[in-house]
Amino acid sequence: MEFNEIYQEYGTLVYRFLMSLTQHExxxxxxxxxxxxxxxxxxxxxxxxxxxSTWLCQxxxxxxxxxLAKRKRQEGQSALLDDHDDPSPTPDQILFSSENKVxxxxxxxxxxxTNKEVMLLRINGDFSFxxxxxxxxxxxxxxxxxxxxxxxxxxERMSTYES
Numbered sequence: 092m093e094f095n096e097i098y099q100e101y102g103t104l105v106y107r108f109l110m111s112l113t114q115h116e117x118x119x120x121x122x123x124x125x126x127x128x129x130x131x132x133x134x135x136x137x138x139x140x141x142x143x144s145t146w147l148c149q150x151x152x153x154x155x156x157x158x159l160a161k162r163k164r165q166e167g168q169s170a171l172l173d174d175h176d177d178p179s180p181t182p183d184q185i186l187f188s189s190e191n192k193v194x195x196x197x198x199x200x201x202x203x204x205t206n207k208e209v210m211l212l213r214i215n216g217d218f219s220f221x222x223x224x225x226x227x228x229x230x231x232x233x234x235x236x237x238x239x240x241x242x243x244x245x246x247e248r249m250s251t252y253e254s
Contacts, residue, residue: 094134098127101147108148108226111216112155112208122158126151145228152208198245206241213238 105126109119129150130137137146199210205227212218212226223234 094127094131097130097143097147101144102127104144104222104226105147105151107216107218107222108212109151109155111212111214111218112152113158114215118158122151122154125154129154141228142225144225148226194249195245198248199241201248202241202244206237206244209234209237210241210245 102123106119106123109122109126110116113119113122126147130147133150137143141149199207199214202210209223209227212223213220218226219231220234220238221231223238224231227234
């Protein structure tokens with residue numbers, strides 16, 4: 092199978108995976124392109140021990156983590172340069188101003204990495220359990236159980252805050 096065919100088959104999956112992580116269309120598109128570029132560069136390293144979709148999503152996740160690290164460095168540098176606070180809220184602050192939504196995502200981010208990814212793929216990426224299983228190289232049932240257990244952990248934590 093050549094890379095054009097691989098892109099046609101898996102491009103949307105990788106994009107949706109990245110959208111669930113980034114929540115930003117343009118960034119997800121850029122990282123999708125970079126994912127396939129990196130896949131082409133490292134195609135000889137792919138041994139076929141996993142599904143192509145799993146391999147591509149792992150490349151995409153690695154690129155997302157690199158992007159987060161880069162942003163963290165940039166935020167640290169800009170914080171050193173800023174000598175005053177801007178009182179106007181950022182677009183992200185306006186978007187996520189709902190108290191319940193913020194609390195939900197705060198709790199999701201306290202989950203293990205696997206549980207967090209499964210929750211975000213399901214909630215934000217609208218991935219089916221079958222697709223989530225494919226991303227992780229696991230079964231659809233594994234994805235369902237993992238999602239259910241993660242959801243139960245969040246419900247438990249939310250109920251302890253409300254008590």
